[in-house]
Amino acid sequence: MSASPNIIPIPVSCRLTGGAPFALTALTVVTASDPALRATAAQLAVRLDVAVLDRAPAGVPVIALEIDSELTGRLGAEGYVLTTGAAGVSIRGGGAAGVFYGTQSLRQLLPPDIERFGWRAGGGGATVPAVEIEDRPRFRWRGSLLDVSRHFSPVGEVKQYLDTLALHKLNVFHWHLVDDQGWRIEIKQYPRLTTVGAWRETTTRTGAETTFDGVPHGGFYTQDEIREVVAYAAERHITVMPEIELPGHSSAALAAYPELGNTDAPGYAPKVQARWAIFPETYAPKPATLQFLDDVLTEVLALFPSPFIHIGGDEAMKEQWEASPTTRAFMKANGLKDGHEMQSWFIRRTENFLAQRGRRLIGWDEIQEGGLAPGAAMMAWRDVKWAIEAARLGHDVVMAPTSHTYFDYTEGTAEEEGGAIGAQTTLEKVYSFDPIPAELEPAHHARVLGAQGQLWRERMPSLAVVEFRAFPRLSALAEVLWSPVARKNYADFRTRLIWLLARLDRLGVNYRRPRD
């Protein structure tokens, strides 16, 4: 008999096997002899407050974790088979990631109270019906962008956020570390990026953007902290992809090192910005600046193993290049006829720099203006039409459209929530999203790596507000990205969501209770 277990995202298949249920007790033991599963086994054992051993003693109920190479071909490294019954639980993964996702499903089969009380939940009587689940993701890029420039979150908050992503089987954390309002990553060769660029004196607080709070805001991650977050994420099978914006959104960097900008453009006056706007400051194509960008990226590559490096590329204003006699002379000498070609020159140069070091460039859809470098991938935000065009040209694309995935837009009505950016984006609208555009020919579908939800934090000063905007819309997007289209059903999702929200309550996540 097939069943709809209270799991989000809904698994590919779930069959009730009809046997006696599995009962979680103080004697339950998690076993994992494979060193690749140590972290997953330890996390599960801590959550359930039970022991973890290489091998189980005879007669105790076991939750056995193993990688099964026979499953790798059939389900991929992220796929898993989970069986439960009176004799115990078996989680077999096509790879370590699959085993990890199996443990997230087991968690959701158990009562929400296990999040706080482990095996003692419900007085020690937690059971799971006898099921067999077979599961694998639809898309390989299941992401969440967090902007820590507009408002900063210290490492503890980032880890808490990563924990919630992991529960949803999301696997890419797009860390927006650099923007006009603050530079947030320590770069050893350029200390002023964080002594100067990480701090602003005040912040605008109103929709009119004219009222400032007079409260200094800032912060940054040391390289040790970055390594700590990358390792923490890796234990949850999340890749941390840094975003280092160029050639625009660079006010904070240029406030620290003004000589790197278009210094002879009239009105050039970089500062760490306190308002929400697009600013004219851009990097200038001069030797010191190009050296700076190479040096910064070299330090970034040493910290982040991510195969993709996001270089922004959005909303770069062209005026200062065109108004600077020095930059104009550079453009003329290099056959660049306007600011668009100047932008494209920066992107191609960076793509080449990354490719030589075995990494791939990804950027916002503006990087396509003036032609996309051959190996570059594109993140479509303004409109999916950019992704369709890029996919047809053979580029990998990630969907991040404002229409469905900008979670800085309100979930409720303007009357309910007021003052946010953009149009109302309801839970149901997010759930209805299909990352594969209807117009895209099947031959190009494989170019769509997946999608991600955006949390731009102009109006999200705290993690509590971040969570309010993120959940449960990101829960809906997680199902969009993981589950087969045939398994999607909004009414069923809303029923399962009751259980997920009860779990988020126990975890202290400040979600927004849906009202539609």
Ligand code: ACM
């Ligand atoms: C963006 O929202 N500027 C990518």
